[in-house]
Amino acid sequence: MTKTQTAKVLDGKAAAAAIKSELVERVAALKAKGVVPGIATVLVGADPASQLYVSMKHKQSAAIGMNSIQRELPADSTQEQVEALIDELNADPACHGYIVQLPLPKHLDTDAILERIDPAKDADGLHPTNLGRLVLNVSGEITSPLPCTPRGVIELLERNGYSLAGKHVVVVGRGVTVGRTIGLLLTRRSVNATVTLTHTGTENLSELLRQADVIVGAAGVKHIVKAADVKPGAALLDVGVTRETDPETGKSKVHGDIDPAAAEVAGWISPNPGGVGPMTVALLMTNVVEAAERQVAQESGSATA
Numbered sequence: 358m359t360k361t362q363t364a365k366v367l368d369g370k371a372a373a374a375a376i377k378s379e380l381v382e383r384v385a386a387l388k389a390k391g392v393v394p395g396i397a398t399v400l401v402g403a404d405p406a407s408q409l410y411v412s413m414k415h416k417q418s419a420a421i422g423m424n425s426i427q428r429e430l431p432a433d434s435t436q437e438q439v440e441a442l443i444d445e446l447n448a449d450p451a452c453h454g455y456i457v458q459l460p461l462p463k464h465l466d467t468d469a470i471l472e473r474i475d476p477a478k479d480a481d482g483l484h485p486t487n488l489g490r491l492v493l494n495v496s497g498e499i500t501s502p503l504p505c506t507p508r509g510v511i512e513l514l515e516r517n518g519y520s521l522a523g524k525h526v527v528v529v530g531r532g533v534t535v536g537r538t539i540g541l542l543l544t545r546r547s548v549n550a551t552v553t554l555t556h557t558g559t560e561n562l563s564e565l566l567r568q569a570d571v572i573v574g575a576a577g578v579k580h581i582v583k584a585a586d587v588k589p590g591a592a593l594l595d596v597g598v599t600r601e602t603d604p605e606t607g608k609s610k611v612h613g614d615i616d617p618a619a620a621e622v623a624g625w626i627s628p629n630p631g632g633v634g635p636m637t638v639a640l641l642m643t644n645v646v647e648a649a650e651r652q653v654a655q656e657s658g659s660a661t662a
């Protein structure tokens with residue numbers, strides 16, 4: 358390879374650090390009102406990647422002064438056992454928001470479990486009530502939890518001075534956590550982008566990608582976006598995570614949806630790791646702090662009413 362990378366780096370670790378330092382102040386303000394914002398995680402089974410993600414979330418929330426509650430259940434837990442834990446967290450005043458780490462073991466009904474979460478405590482923003490509010494809320498005022506990764510992608514661009522207003526964003530991937538939901542945020546009046554949603558069944562994917570000012574790769578398909586698909590100067594957001602074991606070193610390596618060669622054509626690129634992943638965690642904590650703030654506002658509102 359003779360060409361060099363000209364794209365500016367969308368540094369997710371730096372943007373996440375900025376968000377977290379802002380959260381430190383909001384956490385302190387809540388503590389001054391007698392509320393310690395608490396985040397909980399539910400992990401069913403012992404998948405090593407899930408254990409890593411969960412431990413990162415706890416370490417980082419403790420670092421900004423939040424209370425963290427780590428709950429684990431064995432892989433062979435019944436639907437009733439998982440639902441009993443959900444009911445417990447819904448009732449626990451120390452828990453302002455929580456996530457059920459996905460994927461769950463196959464014998465469990467994921468949708469039923471996610472629907473049982475109190476929408477006010479839904480740190481992922483994936484409860485049907487919150488997804489409905491996401492659809493309804495065109496203005497963009499934050500009144501309910503929003504999906505963390507889509508929110509992280511937008512914050513990563515905006516915190517690097519990239520304005521999405523009027524831009525054409527082509528999203529690759531139709532999963533609920535990113536692909537299906539990010540367009541709802543991007544097309545809010547406050548962001549004002551235009552969105553094309555593509556997926557692995559799209560026939561003319563390369564042709565559509567070449568029209569994009571911004572590409573969000575969230576199909577979970579290694580290097581599905583090639584250098585030849587990228588308009589010079591485009592911003593590339595790499596969300597996909599494909600884990601492979603290097604046959605030589607035996608070490609696990611993360612591959613994104615964006616071919617690294619695309620950095621030679623792009624204007625902006627989010628590294629992976631070090632891009633969207635850290636933003637997801639920062640926005641998860643933001644969702645929980647906001648849930649605690651809403652609760653305090655409601656309580657003080659009802660006390661003076």
Ligand SMILES: Nc1nc(=O)c2c([nH]1)NC[C@@H]1CN(c3ccc(C(=O)N[C@@H](CCC(=O)O)C(=O)O)cc3)C=[N+]21
Nearest residue numbers: 410456457458459460481630631632633634635637638
């Ligand atoms: N209910 C639920 N909510 C989630 O938000 C959720 C989930 N389930 N299941 C799994 C996915 C995955 N996910 C990541 C979060 C952070 C990084 C992250 O920070 N990654 C680091 C690298 C970490 C590594 O070494 O792999 C980075 O990109 O720099 C990655 C992936 C959240 N998820």
